[in-house]
Amino acid sequence: MLKDSKFSSHLLHLSQLQIINHKTLDEYRDRLKTYEDYLWFGKPDQISAIECSRRGWACQSNDLIECVNCHAQIFAQLPSVLKKEQYTECIENICQSLVNSHHRYCVWKFMIIPESIVQLTDIYSNETVNRLLKEAEEFLSHINQIDIVGQLQTIFQIESTDFDLLSSSYLNDPRLISAFKIRVFCWKFNNSLLICDKCCREIRINMNHFVFDPILSHRAWCPILKNNQWKKRIEQIENILYKKSRNKISEIKTNNDHTTENILPDIISTQNLFHELISSKEYYRSCVQSTFDDNTSTSDMDRTNNESI
Secondary structure, X not given: OEEOOOXXXXXXXXXXXXXXXXHHHHHHHHHHHOOOOOOOOOOOHHHXXXXXXXXXXXXXXXXXXXEOOOOOEEEOOOOOOOOHHHHHHHHHHHXXXXXXXXXXXXXXXXXXXOHHHHOOOOOOOHHHHHHHHHHHHHHHOOOOXXXXXXXXXXXXXXXXXXXXXXXXXXXXXXXXXXXXXHHHOOXXXXXXXXXXXXXXXXXXXXXXXXXXXXXXXXXXXXXXXXHHHHHHHHHHHHHHHHHHHHXXXXXHHXXXXXXXXXXXXXXXXXXXXXXXHHHHHHHHHHHHHHHHHHXXXXXXXXXXXXXXX
């Protein structure tokens, strides 16, 4: 199983151990790119491409990995899963080899890429959603038409009106939502390529008409597919948009209540004035009626006197 190369002049002394920096992360991604699906197929999480790359191993051929520093090698062909005991034991041995097979002073015997680099970052705020939208807008300047296929056509239903896009130049552009869906699932645009941040899958883009499945286009071992993490991201975005919509409704209601409070005194004042006018009018009518009655009585008396004469 284990093939160990001769002692290499590229071994690093312990004093050369450094903190994780951008160069180290770039080298990690370069190692990860070597794990094509057909070269490292059917491996469990314990010895996945990500775990091997975190410890300095790059894939050389079918089931064969090599340390990029000390050039030690591990042959990781697994027995049938039907042979449960042999299968489990083989996985445990390979896990130990990921550490123990490095040469004595190899930096990767003591160092590992932090798991936080591998993990997905939760989408927990409206600011994060707006940032993803801005990055999606940059993608639109390079492509004429985008068609999203796969499960996202029915599961992830959002519209441009769900976002704060008043400052966006792509407010009425139907491509914006498609580009946003691509960016949400860790795809970035780079020189006519789409690259996944997590599994380093690279896909060349047809600039005129791009048909894409943002989920199934990932490598089989990509963290976005693990435990349906992509569905979790959809729920997070929908919760943010729902919360924002609810806040907008509450704000509108508050504004309406405030407007009502401002108008209500005027309404009450108008009502009071109306009642005063009504009262005055009734008083006037009563006066007129009284005068009319008096005049009527006087006329009757005059008529009676005339008749008597």
